[in-house]
Amino acid sequence: MAADYAIHAENLAMVYGRGATRVEALKGVELAVRPGDLWAIMGPSGSGKTTLLTILGLVTTPTGGSLRIDGENIYDGKQPDLARLRREKIGFIFQSPNLIPFLSVRQNVLLPLHLAGVRGQPAEARVRELLGYLDIADRADLHPNQLSGGEQQRVAIARALANNPKIILADEPTASLDTDRALNVMRLLRQVTNEHHATVLVVTHDHRLITEVDRVVEVLDGRIQ
């Protein structure tokens, strides 16, 4: 049954530009990921990994195909409120932490809760819990530029987890970390899928990290192998 999948993409296509600059970034991608799964997406540069992630993350509208997220048919004709779906269902992690520089660590993690309308005591409690979980509670009142790269990445992960998203999309989250820290991040993502039953897709080039994942998907020239 379709509703059993956290992500269910059928025949996804993405064409950038037109004429001479036309690029077919994705060609008929089929993808069905169950809740609690941790998948790795691999493939050479320019193969369409980031494009796939932005479509699954509801940032890019595909030029063809259908997409169900958490059972909800996104492009079924009605104008979807993508911003609302993003803040309620999806968490993003990137290669660079992309924290908001003028917010403290605590406020950065609070931000998604704030945007989703969670305020006051419940929001504060959730932030404390996440900062403890990621072992950065003692950094709560510092600003991002006062943290190390690894600490910043953990804050970014805490932010991605804040709203208990059904889906976490990570684009090379470990690329700027050493092997130990990178493994730690992967274990953490594994833990999230186990404990929170979230679905995690990780784009990575690092074969050492795929020991933790349920499945590896190869993207080649806009197709899934």
Place this chain on the structure above:
Amino acid sequence: MNLALRDISYHRFKFFSSTLGVSLLIMVVIAIGGIIRGVILDSATIINKTGADLWVVQAYGAHPQGGTLGPFVETSRLPQQVYHAIEAIPGVAQASPLATAWEHVEVMPHPTRLMKFMYINALLNTASMVKPGWMAMPKLQRFIVIGYQRGKIGGPPVIVAGRGIEASHYEIVADVKTGFQLGQHMRLGNFDYTVVGLTKNMVGFTADPVIYTTLVDAQNIIFQQDPNLVRSQRTSITKPFTELAATQPRLAAPLAATAAATAASTLSINAIAVKLVPGVSAQQVAQRITRWQHLKVYTAPQAVNLQLMGSNRLILFQLALFRDILVLIAGIVIGLITYTFTLDKLHDIAMLKLLGAPSGVVYRMILQEALFMGIVGTLVGSALELLIEPYFPRRVVATYGDIAQMLAAMVIVVVLASVLAVRRAMHVDPRSVLGGG
């Protein structure tokens, strides 16, 4: 959690230095408003504080329509005894004869430090405009003499030091801006006068301060009759009466009285300030004075309007225009600052959008930061203006009303100024966070 406030508090230096720049601009805007109000107040104060309903001045010959713009804008001279006739008109409560003129005394200049600075600054500014000597440090104090009859309107409205005029001669009450001290003696015309009291805020439309004397003293100072001329005039004026009295001894007494009155009636005044009985039509009394006395009559508002004529009014127009232009510049400055601050934040804005922030959250942040600059800038600028106001040589008066008006104007200007930045933010693609590595 307010994103604008967080951004402002994190980038304190950036925001406060920009806001300070806006403040200084607003300070100048409020100050120009204060200068405009100062010129208007200076032009109106004598008329207002005298409290007259009508001002009666000289007409040319028997043509009151072509009357003078007296007593302050053009020379007006009329016989003193006319005021008795005006006082006899029904509805007139009081007719106060006034003698007014510009006079000056020589003074040692002792300018304040600000004044010295402004003087040197003015010299530098006008270096290419004037010839040597045109802008020499003034060694003369010019003022307006107003002579009035004690107990009637037209005298000093308040005494801030010393007392009012009590003796019939040789006492003056001066505006503090003259720089005269209590007890100071000075020669005006043929006599020495003593400053017995000080008043304040009494200046003419040229900002020259007022000194008050009795009417008789003012007539002495202003008309400075040569005593010999007066004596010879008196004999020639009374001659027909004395000759007639010689042939009509029974009429000697009334003729002597008429002779004295006629001689006295050669005394001149410059204007008559008329106070009406409450409820009486100023228009009707004015018409009656015009028709029967052949004099020119102005209502108080007309008299104020005269002070603001010509160049005085034009400079207000110019100042008001430059005030608008400065507000426009403040808007452009805030718009550009907000735009560059938004450019600095494009990546954060993309991230906010990616996190699913509704557009309103982003636009609100931009608008609030611009409003912060506009409102804090206006408040700080206004406070600075109020602080520096008392140090200016001419009256500068900004009011809370001006500041409220400025706040309202700034809110509109700021909203318009943020349009550019908001449009830029609108075009930020959340995808730019991804793939950027």
